[in-house]
Amino acid sequence: MKNLxxxxxxxxxxxSCSKDSLDQDVxxxxxxxxxxxxxxxxxxxxxxxxxxxxxxxxxxxxxLIRNATIELYAGDQSxxxxxxxxxxxxxxxxxxxxxxxxxxxxxxxxxVSTSLGQKSRTITTILHKRSHIDFSF
Numbered sequence: 259m260k261n262l263x264x265x266x267x268x269x270x271x272x273x274s275c276s277k278d279s280l281d282q283d284v285x286x287x288x289x290x291x292x293x294x295x296x297x298x299x300x301x302x303x304x305x306x307x308x309x310x311x312x313x314x315x316x317x318x319x320x321x322l323i324r325n326a327t328i329e330l331y332a333g334d335q336s337x338x339x340x341x342x343x344x345x346x347x348x349x350x351x352x353x354x355x356x357x358x359x360x361x362x363x364x365x366x367x368x369x370v371s372t373s374l375g376q377k378s379r380t381i382t383t384i385l386h387k388r389s390h391i392d393f394s395f
Contacts, residue, residue: 304318324350324351326372327371346361
């Protein structure tokens with residue numbers, strides 16, 4: 259009986275900490291009708307906290323990239339020089355991410371274009387699930 263209780267607690271703990279529970283802008287009670295994709299775009303910057311020459315202190319800061327162009331292409335486009343027409347195009351908002359809703363579950367290539375350059379990755383979306391992908395420049 260004790261082992262069963264421990265097993266139940268472990269299973270509950272593993273299933274309750276999904277990434278969806280960390281997204282504040284998503285209603286957790288609504289399941290996507292098809293698939294959803296969250297694309298987060300950021301870069302790392304160095305900021306000085308002090309202005310005293312050599313003794314200044316600073317640190318790395320993650321900055322969000324607003325207004326980045328996101329294009330979603332069907333299939334794996336990593337070997338193609340011209341991927342064709344995107345299935346969906348979007349732009350990141352002030353929060354540095356874009357939410358692409360109601361896409362068919364499939365393999366996609368996500369291409370992000372910013373003033374810092376362009377990057378692409380492939381991702382497979384799943385029916386009634388939210389997928390997340392981060393791009394850092």
